[in-house]
Amino acid sequence: MEFSDVVRRRRMVRNYDPARPVPPQVRERLLAHAIRAPSAGFSQGWGFLVLESEHDRERFWRAATPKTDVWTQWLVNMRTAPLIIVPHSNKDAYLDRYAQPDKGWTDRDESHWPVPYWDIDTGFASLLMLLTAVDEGLGACFFGIPPEQIPAYRGEFDVPEEFTPIGAVSVGYRAPDHRSGSLKRGRRPVDEVVHRGQWSR
Numbered sequence: 001m002e003f004s005d006v007v008r009r010r011r012m013v014r015n016y017d018p019a020r021p022v023p024p025q026v027r028e029r030l031l032a033h034a035i036r037a038p039s040a041g042f043s044q045g046w047g048f049l050v051l052e053s054e055h056d057r058e059r060f061w062r063a064a065t066p067k068t069d070v071w072t073q074w075l076v077n078m079r080t081a082p083l084i085i086v087p088h089s090n091k092d093a094y095l096d097r098y099a100q101p102d103k104g105w106t107d108r109d110e111s112h113w114p115v116p117y118w119d120i121d122t123g124f125a126s127l128l129m130l131l132t133a134v135d136e137g138l139g140a141c142f143f144g145i146p147p148e149q150i151p152a153y154r155g156e157f158d159v160p161e162e163f164t165p166i167g168a169v170s171v172g173y174r175a176p177d178h179r180s181g182s183l184k185r186g187r188r189p190v191d192e193v194v195h196r197g198q199w200s201r
């Protein structure tokens with residue numbers, strides 16, 4: 001597929017064909033592409049939890065999602081995803097990397113960091129997985145794990161304290177679904193969000 005088509009066709013898919021698992025070679029390509037993402041200082045402070053069996057996916061949905069009506073409704077379709085990949089960021093890996101002689105932030109002071117590069121880099125890796133899914137003819141969705149569910153999620157999967165899930169990515173062959181209500185907002189045009197030469201209103 002042309003790269004521009006991959007970008008244009010990507011959208012969050014929230015319903016999947018439960019009878020079609022993600023082929024192993026596609027799963028591995030998603031992960032191989034994820035680790036091609038750029039990372040500050042080449043820190044690569046990320047970690048990915050892959051959940052494929054029905055048992056493991058159920059453990060994920062049970063631990064990582066609240067039992068509210070809104071979530072229960074949203075999960076009806078999302079639960080059809082045959083593959084869930086949870087990308088985690090590791091701040092300590094960045095503080096360690098930037099304490100090395102070529103960077104020199106031996107105080108490990110977080111005020112050096114203009115924004116949390118550990119989350120940014122893991123987000124880049126997640127986007128590569130979303131785009132790879134489209135390139136392979138599948139769909140995917142990045143969604144958040146509510147903060148109050150994170151302890152239960154960590155406990156269920158023995159995720160070490162230094163790793164924080166930045167969200168989760170569901171993957172599968174697309175089934176008909178409703179587009180997000182948020183899209184009614186419309187895509188903001190380039191001229192509204194791009195400032196050339198000067199930030200003027």
Ligand SMILES: Cc1cc2nc3c(=O)[nH]c(=O)nc-3n(C[C@H](O)[C@H](O)[C@H](O)COP(=O)(O)O)c2cc1C
Nearest residue numbers: 010011012013014141142143144145167180182183
């Ligand atoms: C950081 C992030 C968090 C998101 N969290 C959720 C979520 O919790 N649930 C959901 O259904 N979609 C979630 N989305 C998807 C957005 O709603 C979606 O990207 C946006 O509406 C634009 O639609 P599109 O990606 O299909 O073009 C999230 C997207 C991002 C980038």
